[in-house]
């Protein structure tokens with residue numbers, strides 16, 4: 013891959029409405045756009061999904077910019093690569109910093125697919141022409157939740173995910189179930205519980221949830237295995253699955269029955285595909301998680317979710333779920349509960365250059 017230059021853009025947009033969990037409220041989103049141009053003028057795009065503060069993982073926009081600027085891009089300037097998987101191998105010498113690595117590795121995947129004149133979905137082995145779309149309701153008001161759910165059902169979303177914690181679980185979910193007795197609903201706890209809350213968690217079994225996501229500590233595999241033996245609701249892991257080894261251990265331990273795969277959390281598309289392939293082999297369904305991201309990461313998620321093991325609607329919602337105007341054209345839209353997998357080369361979406369320019373708060377170029 014004959015890289016001519018790399019450009020980093022830090023962009024910022026306000027969310028249409030605050031994204032509220034027990035960990036706090038996200039009202040404003042900064043993100044990093046990575047643009048890699050090769051000597052033929054072909055451009056590949058990736059997105060860094062770390063938040064401005066380390067509330068979800070230890071990474072932030074600032075740590076990602078430091079890693080990209082001072083470590084990862086200089087590594088690529090020193091070592092030429094022929095395939096994005098070689099970047100993943102090259103980055104093994106750097107510990108963790110998965111979202112920074114994924115930002116650049118996904119841009120290389122987009123560039124590589126464009127060089128091969130293939131869709132990214134096609135080149136990683138995607139088999140789906142459409143992917144099932146779910147949406148997240150992240151509020152602490154049951155009134156707002158019911159209003160949002162009504163709207164999302166209208167828009168055709170196939171499943172609703174709500175955020176729960178010990179102060180917002182049984183009653184909150186029961187109120188939703190009263191209005192929507194058969195609606196596919198899942199709950200994401202973002203590690204709000206401990207094993208001491210076993211009775212609270214067991215009480216949710218009667219609400220017929222599809223799954224409960226990450227009830228316990230973000231670094232845990234062992235206690236989730238103990239919990240899964242005590243509750244009927246399938247456990248899905250998110251924060252606990254940072255590497256392929258985590259996924260393998262969780263599946264072997266019976267810590268979960270479902271895994272939420274996020275390219276940024278696991279360090280790139282190469283690792284995300286490895287986790288998918290392992291889960292497919294071991295009959296563990298996976299779905300593609302979301303990071304309140306902009307359109308480039310959303311486009312990469314669509315390609316990932318086209319793989320055969322992504323059999324559950326994920327958190328890939330329309331651009332309009334969060335943004336007045338996205339940085340890609342066309343925007344991601346949901347029709348009849350699905351998103352069409354683009355067959356254009358690479359990620360299959362163009363950049364809305366006007367929107368990228370007006371949302372950019374910092375830009376830096378690296379020549380090769």
Ligand SMILES: O=C(O)CCC(=O)c1ccccc1C(=O)O
Pocket residue numbers: 068147148200202250301302303304305327328329
């Ligand atoms: O992008 C979305 O649709 C929201 C997905 C979501 O719930 C989320 C958003 C940011 C950080 C963590 C999580 C999560 O799944 O835990």
Ligand SMILES: [Mg+2]
Pocket residue numbers: 200202225226250251272301
């Ligand atoms: Mg989650």
